[in-house]
Amino acid sequence: METLIAISIGLLIASGIYRLLGGSKIDIVVGLVLLSQGANLIILASGGLKQNAPALISKSSRDMADPLPQALVLTAIVIGFGILAFILTLLTRSSDS
Amino acid sequence: MPSPFLLLALPALLALFVPFFPRKAFGPFAAIALLAAGGLLLPIVAAGEDLFFDTAWIPQLGMDFALRITPFSAWFGFLIFTIGSGIILYASTYFAQNPRLKTILPCLLLFTSAMLGVIWSDNFLLLFLFWEATSLLSFLLVGFHHEKEDTRAKAAQALLVTFFGGAALLVGFVLLTLETGATALSGLQAVELSNSPLATAAVVLIILGTATKSAQFPFHFWLPNAMAGPTPVSAFLHSATMVKAGVFLLASLAPVLSAHPVWTPTLATIGLLTVAVSVIRGLREQDMKGLLACTTLAALGFLTLLAGIGTPAALKAFVIFLTAHALYKAPLFLSAGNLEKAFGSRQLPDLRGAIAHLPWTGAIIVVSLASLLGLPPFPGFLGKEYLLAAAWESSPWLAVATALAAAGALCVGLRLLLPLLLKRPEQAPPLKKVPAALSLATTLPALAVVLSLIAYPWVNKSLWAEAATSLSGKTVSGFYFWAGWNPALGLGLGALALSIAATALLVRRRSKTVEKSFFEEVYDTLVRALLLIAKGVSRLLEKGTLNTHLAIMLAAIGIVAAISLRVTEWPNLTANLSDQYNIFLALAPALAISTIVAARAQTPLTILVSLGIVGLLISFIYLWFSAPDLALTQLLAETLILFLMAGVLFKARHKARKVTGKIWRATFAASAGLLVTILILKSMALEWDHPVSDFYLAESKPSAFGANVVNVILVDFRALDTLGEIVVLAIAALGANAALGAARSRAPLPGLTASSWMSAGLPLVIALLVPTALWFFWRGHNAPGGGFIAALLVAASIGLGLLGNSPALTPRRMRNLSRALLIGGLAIALLSALLPLSQGLPFFTGLWFHSGDFHLGTPVLFDLGVFLTVIGFTMNYLRHFHISRS
Numbered sequence: 001m002e003t004l005i006a007i008s009i010g011l012l013i014a015s016g017i018y019r020l021l022g023g024s025k026i027d028i029v030v031g032l033v034l035l036s037q038g039a040n041l042i043i044l045a046s047g048g049l050k051q052n053a054p055a056l057i058s059k060s061s062r063d064m065a066d067p068l069p070q071a072l073v074l075t076a077i078v079i080g081f082g083i084l085a086f087i088l089t090l091l092t093r094s095s096d097s
Numbered sequence: 098m099p100s101p102f103l104l105l106a107l108p109a110l111l112a113l114f115v116p117f118f119p120r121k122a123f124g125p126f127a128a129i130a131l132l133a134a135g136g137l138l139l140p141i142v143a144a145g146e147d148l149f150f151d152t153a154w155i156p157q158l159g160m161d162f163a164l165r166i167t168p169f170s171a172w173f174g175f176l177i178f179t180i181g182s183g184i185i186l187y188a189s190t191y192f193a194q195n196p197r198l199k200t201i202l203p204c205l206l207l208f209t210s211a212m213l214g215v216i217w218s219d220n221f222l223l224l225f226l227f228w229e230a231t232s233l234l235s236f237l238l239v240g241f242h243h244e245k246e247d248t249r250a251k252a253a254q255a256l257l258v259t260f261f262g263g264a265a266l267l268v269g270f271v272l273l274t275l276e277t278g279a280t281a282l283s284g285l286q287a288v289e290l291s292n293s294p295l296a297t298a299a300v301v302l303i304i305l306g307t308a309t310k311s312a313q314f315p316f317h318f319w320l321p322n323a324m325a326g327p328t329p330v331s332a333f334l335h336s337a338t339m340v341k342a343g344v345f346l347l348a349s350l351a352p353v354l355s356a357h358p359v360w361t362p363t364l365a366t367i368g369l370l371t372v373a374v375s376v377i378r379g380l381r382e383q384d385m386k387g388l389l390a391c392t393t394l395a396a397l398g399f400l401t402l403l404a405g406i407g408t409p410a411a412l413k414a415f416v417i418f419l420t421a422h423a424l425y426k427a428p429l430f431l432s433a434g435n436l437e438k439a440f441g442s443r444q445l446p447d448l449r450g451a452i453a454h455l456p457w458t459g460a461i462i463v464v465s466l467a468s469l470l471g472l473p474p475f476p477g478f479l480g481k482e483y484l485l486a487a488a489w490e491s492s493p494w495l496a497v498a499t500a501l502a503a504a505g506a507l508c509v510g511l512r513l514l515l516p517l518l519l520k521r522p523e524q525a526p527p528l529k530k531v532p533a534a535l536s537l538a539t540t541l542p543a544l545a546v547v548l549s550l551i552a553y554p555w556v557n558k559s560l561w562a563e564a565a566t567s568l569s570g571k572t573v574s575g576f577y578f579w580a581g582w583n584p585a586l587g588l589g590l591g592a593l594a595l596s597i598a599a600t601a602l603l604v605r606r607r608s609k610t611v612e613k614s615f616f617e618e619v620y621d622t623l624v625r626a627l628l629l630i631a632k633g634v635s636r637l638l639e640k641g642t643l644n645t646h647l648a649i650m651l652a653a654i655g656i657v658a659a660i661s662l663r664v665t666e667w668p669n670l671t672a673n674l675s676d677q678y679n680i681f682l683a684l685a686p687a688l689a690i691s692t693i694v695a696a697r698a699q700t701p702l703t704i705l706v707s708l709g710i711v712g713l714l715i716s717f718i719y720l721w722f723s724a725p726d727l728a729l730t731q732l733l734a735e736t737l738i739l740f741l742m743a744g745v746l747f748k749a750r751h752k753a754r755k756v757t758g759k760i761w762r763a764t765f766a767a768s769a770g771l772l773v774t775i776l777i778l779k780s781m782a783l784e785w786d787h788p789v790s791d792f793y794l795a796e797s798k799p800s801a802f803g804a805n806v807v808n809v810i811l812v813d814f815r816a817l818d819t820l821g822e823i824v825v826l827a828i829a830a831l832g833a834n835a836a837l838g839a840a841r842s843r844a845p846l847p848g849l850t851a852s853s854w855m856s857a858g859l860p861l862v863i864a865l866l867v868p869t870a871l872w873f874f875w876r877g878h879n880a881p882g883g884g885f886i887a888a889l890l891v892a893a894s895i896g897l898g899l900l901g902n903s904p905a906l907t908p909r910r911m912r913n914l915s916r917a918l919l920i921g922g923l924a925i926a927l928l929s930a931l932l933p934l935s936q937g938l939p940f941f942t943g944l945w946f947h948s949g950d951f952h953l954g955t956p957v958l959f960d961l962g963v964f965l966t967v968i969g970f971t972m973n974y975l976r977h978f979h980i981s982r983s
Contacts, residue, residue, distance in 0.1 A: 004685050006777040011689055012711075014770025015696035017651060021762045023644040026704070026746065033708055033738065034695060037715055042773070044722065046780040053723040056880060057797060057804040065723035067797075067806035068790040071815065073719075074730050074807060075822055078885055078967070081734045082829045085974045088745045089833040092978070 005045060012038030025091050032087060036080040040073045101141055102150045102164050104134050104174070105217060108181070109210040112203035120198060124189025124534070127206065128182040128541075135178030141171040143559040145566065149219070149283070158222065159280040165219035169416060172564040173216050173337075173345065176420065180337040180427045181209045183541035187431055188329040190534040201241055205333065208234040212338040216345055219281040221270040228266065228310070228342060232259040235339050239326035251325040254620065258319045262309025262343075269302030285353045292358065300357045303350065304364065311343030311397045314370040318617035321378065321390040328437065331386060332430030335393045336542070337423045344397060347404035348415050352570055355407025364405025365495065371398030372502040374614065379509030380603070385433045385443045388513050389426070392469060395506035396422045399484055402499065406491045412569035414483035417561060417576050421476035424546045425465040431539040432462045435531045445513075450521025454528060457536050461543045462517060469510045471503075471589065474550060479576045481592075486585035493584070500588040507596035508603070515600070648765060655772055662775060680721060688714045701746035709739050725881040726807045729873075733889035737971060740896045744978030801943060802952040803878040811883065812963070813956040816941050820926055820959075823966040827919050830973040837977050859901035866894035874964055884960040888967035895972055899979045911976040918969025926962025929955040 016035030019027050047069030054064050111127050118126065141148065150164040166174070188205060192198040211234055214227030233256070240252030274280050276295045277288045290296050307313075312320035320340065324331055334340060347364065354360050372395045379391030396418070403415040435458045436451050437443050452459030468477030481503060489496035549556045557575040565573040580586070613621075638649055691714065695707035712735030719727035793806055793814055803809035811819050870890035877883025898906050932955050933942035945954035 001679065001681065002778065002781050004681065006774045006781070008685050008688050008692075009777055010770035010772075010774030011692050012770075013773045014766040015692045017769045018696050018762050018766035021644045021648055021758075021765065023642065028643075029742070030695060030698070030704055030708065034692065034711070037711060038773070041715065041718070042777060044719070044724065044727070045777055048781070048785075049722045051722060055723050055725050055805075055807070057794070057806065064794060064806075066787055066790045067793055067810055068787070070724045070727055070807045071810040073724070073727055074811065074885065075818065077727070077730050077734050079822060079825065081738060082826045082970065084738060085741055085970075086829045086832055088741055088978065089836050089974075092745055092748075093836045 002049075005041075005049065009038050009041045009045065012041065025094065029084070029087055029091060032084060036076070036083075040076050040080070043073050043076065044069050100150060101137065101148060101166060101171075102217070104137065104178075105164070105210060105213045107131075107134050107210070108206040108213070112206040115199050115202050115206075120193070121189070123202065124186045127189075127202070128186040128538075131178045131182035131185065131209070132541075135175045135182065138171045138175045138178065139560065141166060142168045142175065142563050144168070145563040147283070147567070151219075154223075159220075159274065160222045161220050161280075162223060163219040163281050163283075164217045164223075165281075165283050166217055168567040169564040170216045172416075172420070172560060173341075174213055176423045177209060177212055177216075177337045179545050180333065180423060180542050181205075183427065183431065183538045184329050184333045186541065187332070187434070187535060187538035188327075190532050190538065191327070191329055191434060193532075197241070201238070201327075201330075204234055204237050204241075205329070208238060208333070208338065212342065215342045219283050221274065221280060221282070222267075224282075224346075225263070225267050225270060229260070229263050231339055231342060232256060232263055232310075235259070235323075235330075235334055238330040238334070239323045241327050241330065242325070245325075248325040251319075251322040255319045255323045257624070258309050258316050258620070262306040262316070264306075265302045265309070266306025269299050269306055272296075272299035272302065282349055285350070288353055290353055290356050296357060297359055300354055300359050301363075303346075303354070304360075304367075307343035307347050308367060308401075309343070311340050311347075311401060312371075312394060313343070313367045313397065313401055314374055315616040315619075317371055317374055317394055318614050318620065320394055321382075321387055322617075324384070324386045324390050328386070328430060328434030331390070332427050332434070335390065335430060336427035340393065340397055341400075341419065341423070344400040344404055344415075344419070347401060348412055348568060351404045351407035351412060355405070361405050361407060361491075365402050368398045368400075368402030368405055369498055369502050371395070371401065372506055376502075376505035376509055378614070379506075380512065383445050385436065385445060385448060385513065386430070388445070388509065389429055389433060391509055392506065392513075393422075393426060395502075395509065396426070398502070399499070399506075403484060403487060406487055406495075408487065408491060409569035409571035410483075410490050411487040413565040413571075413573050413576075414480070414487040416565040416568055417476060417483055418480035420561070420564075421468055421480040424542055424549075425468040425475075425477060428461050428465045428539055428543040429469070431535070431542075432458050432465070435535055435539060438535065439528050439531050441529065445516045449516050449519045451517045453518075454521060455531065458531065458539060459517070461539055464543060464546065466510060466514050468546065470507055470514075471593070473578055476546060476549065478578065481589055482580070482585050483576065485588045486580075486583065489584045489588070496584065496588055500592045501595075503589075504592040504595040504599070507592060508599050511596060511600045512603075651765075651769060655769055658772055658776060662772075662779070681718070684714055684717055684721075688718075701743075704746065705739055705743060708742070709735065712738070724807075726805070726883070726886070729881055729886045730889065733886060733893060736893050737889060737896065740893075741974055741978050744975075801956065802945065802954070803956075805877065805879055805881065805883070808877045808883040808960075809956075811885075812878075812960045813943055816930070816956065816959055819963060820930065823923065823926060823963055826970040827923055827966060830915070830919055830970045833974060833977055856901050859897055859903065863894045863898055863903075866890055866897075870894070874960070877960060878957065884963035885967060888964045888971070891968050892971035892975070895968075896975055896979075899975060908976060911972060915969045915972040915976065918965045918972065920969075922962045922965030922967075922969055924962070925965065926959050929958035929962060932958075 012034055016031045016033075016038055019031030019034060021027075022031070047066045050063075050065050054062075055067075055070075057064070108131065111130060114126075115123060145168050147168075148166040150162075152162045154160050154162045185202065185205060188201060189198065192201060195201075208231060211227050211230035215224060215231060218224035218227055236252050236256040239255050240248055242248045243252070272295055276293065276299055277285065277290070279285045279288055290300075309316045312318075320335075323334065326334070351360075375391045375394035375398065379388055379395070382388045382391055400415060400418060400422075403411045403418065405411075433443060435455065436448055439455055439458075440447055440451065442448065452462060464475070468475035471477045471481035485496055485499060485503070488499040562573045562575045565576075639646060688711065691707050691710040694703065695711055698704040698707050712731060716728045716731035716735065719725075719731055793810055796814075797803055797806045797809045801809045801813045803813070867890075870887040873882035873890060874884060874887035875882075877887070895906070930941045933944055934940065936942075936944065938944075943954045943956050945952055
């Protein structure tokens with residue numbers, strides 16, 4: 001199971017890098033999306049993965065999911081979204097001129 | 098009385114006043130201030146006590162702002178202030194017509210402060226900081242005429258050589274601290290230096306550092322080249338500052354370090370060699386400033402020799418030699434500047450008869466040169482006699498060698514004096530007038546010599562004796578012109594006679610041109626080699642294409658990661674996650690397929706669909722691993738990403754490029770992926786503590802009143818990070834506005850015209866989405882949701898509106914609304930952070946209002962700020978990408 005997750009992430013990173021090395025503008029956009037998806041999963045996985053763990057605090061909840069990597073990844077998703085939007089801006093700008 | 102240590106800051110503070118003064122008024126003002134400061138130091142010299150000032154700066158590094166003024170360093174400070182005063186006055190007249198007057202005066206003043214810092218620092222690291230400051234400022238000063246390429250090269254040479262030495266000195270200091278435990282000069286006094294390799298390395302490195310600074314053999318070449326600087330700068334650098342820093346440090350360390358077997362032989366050798374090379378060069382030099390530079394080199398050589406001998410007698414001689422040199426060298430340089438103004442040249446043949454034609458400057462030159470030649474009753478005589486006496490006391494052979502070296506140095510002095518005494522040729526061009534202020538400024542340091550001779554009994558007993566006592570550590574009663582018939586007197590007379598004889602023999606010989614010294618050639622070769630290597634490396638790594646560049650960087654990261662893999666053992670994977678009924682077994686192949694498709698996709702549609710599937714599957718993964726907030730955020734962000742990309746990709750004219758290097762790209766990417774896989778496996782096998790997470794889990798409910806810990810972290814525990822994040826988003830929005838400009842007309846996506854059912858149905862969908870978003874926002878603190886998720890939902894509904902060509906979304910409205918949301922959102926977020934300050938609580942402390950189970954607090958307000966900013970950000974991009982520009 002862990003091996004499968006690690007391989008999936010490795011595949012995302014490999015595809016992202018393959019795309020980034022392509023050199024065209026669209027390659028960079030797609031590569032960046034794949035790479036950031038992979039990076040987000042790395043953060044979550046390195047904090048320790050848990051199945052069916054409670055995510056919210058309640059009276060009975062014990063052995064909760066680690067909230068810290070989740071908060072980091074949430075920030076990373078939004079920032080990644082921001083970066084992508086900005087790269088798309090540059091792409092538009094450079095295809096205009 | 099205010100602390101004398103404030104005098105350290107005085108020149109730097111004066112520098113602040115430069116812009117506010119009329120050009121002509123600043124020079125006299127600063128000169129008087131500096132002179133007064135110098136006068137304040139004399140009582141400290143006479144008191145004969147060390148003064149200390151100590152305040153913690155970086156205690157973890159043993160770096161205190163520790164200063165110490167000994168009688169000797171107070172006397173040195175007096176010399177710096179007195180000469181500095183003359184230099185500032187001189188410079189403000191010399192550069193009166195130069196538009197960059199207001200650049201060089203602050204540099205000179207800052208340099209004065211830095212030099213005072215070097216001589217008054219007690220802590221090694223502090224001393225090093227001031228040391229480097231003098232190197233840097235001297236670079237700016239020497240390179241003042243930076244419009245000339247030659248000047249730039251010479252200034253850079255001085256900088257490189259002294260910085261190289263500075264680095265050696267720093268390491269030397271660190272090793273010395275490791276060896277002795279002392280972090281300050283004053284802490285060294287009780288230390289017995291051992292003979293260990295560490296101590297030897299420390300001594301060698303400190304000698305290296307000081308030798309470069311004081312232009313000792315084989316680094317002597319930079320000093321004559323630094324003549325490229327303007328005259329007042331040369332006068333200051335050569336007399337009391339910069340080059341004196343090195344020998345000053347040597348003399349301060351000598352009482353302890355001279356016990357080391359390396360110390361005396363090394364310093365005596367390089368000192369005498371420096372004198373020798375200065376004589377060889379001095380006998381060829383035609384330029385008056387160049388000649389003076391050679392005499393400086395010789396004096397520095399003798400000072401190094403004295404510090405190398407390191408006995409109380411030698412350090413006593415050091416004090417008077419340094420004093421005499423500072424007081425004759427500054428007027429000589431300034432006089433050279435006067436002669437240049439009057440004669441229009443600095444070449445010796447052009448300066449014939451100078452003394453007769455410029456009586457005032459001429460008198461100063463004669464007095465100063467007499468001191469340089471060691472004639473009584475000038476301080477230079479004392480310097481020479483005590484130098485020879487100290488050398489004799491150490492070893493008669495050394496004394497003979499010193500006397501020979503002195504004879505050579507005297508030849509250089511005579512070579513300078515003789516042409517100035519000759520008759521001026523008839524056909525020579527007419528003289529120009531030397532401004533009175535320049536003559537006055539030249540007189541100032543020379544006046545100190547005359548005054549010291551008039552008040553000799555007091556100066557000798559109260560100042561020189563105290564300074565020498567503090568440096569040598571042995572009570573000194575004073576310096577005497579007549580010490581009876583002794584070997585030093587004989588050697589001194591012999592050296593003078595020898596130099597006169599040699600000059601008489603050599604005077605007929607034609608001067609040769611000065612050649613570059615061998616060591617300067619070595620320096621040039623090293624610099625050239627360094628530049629070649631740098632160019633080669635750049636050419637190797639920077640091919641000018643982005644993907645090669647990227648591959649090299651990634652490879653570098655990969656190598657570091659791979660090395661780290663070797664360190665840890667292969668993980669023993671214990672399956673924490675069960676394989677039974679696992680949806681991931683089905684997800685993984687789907688993810689793999691869509692990822693590979695995305696990696697190869699070329700048409701916009703394939704790209705969008707494959708990336709969409711990847712994102713969707715990943716949000717499933719988040720959900721599966723107990724991260725509902727992430728799943729929601731991912732889902733919504735993915736939707737919006739597709740929306741934005743569609744706006745760009747379908748419009749961009751996509752050129753089919755010939756794809757090259759597929760195989761190496763694939764190999765490279767595959768190895769990177771493999772590396773990441775292994776790293777993740779290793780990190781997942783680790784068992785670690787989560788003290789921070791445990792704290793958040795424990796405190797979330799009681800102190801932040803939220804059951805959704807992820808959201809509480811974002812808006813409360815780590816709200817400052819989130820504030821930074823939304824500021825970044827706002828900046829990215831501004832960047833888009835700057836890059837794309839204002840949107841004017843709007844057009845739907847090509848091929849995506851709104852069908853009638855879409856137009857009809859959209860308002861309904863939007864009407865449902867917005868309240869849902871508000872509900873998500875509200876419940877965020879206790880259940881999956883919050884500002885980010887709610888904002889993305891609202892943004893998605895706006896995107897839908899754009900797709901449906903909603904008439905409400907005009908470009909102007911979109912622009913104004915996104916701007917208002919960005920500004921308002923940031924303001925609200927900031928307000929929530931600042932509100933607690935009004936209650937006297939720290940920044941970002943949560944203020945809460947409670948009513949039973951209902952809690953309302955500033956974190957909710959902050960979340961509102963996040964919500965609005967993210968909507969504004971997304972709206973801004975949607976309007977740019979989906980509203981075409983005409």
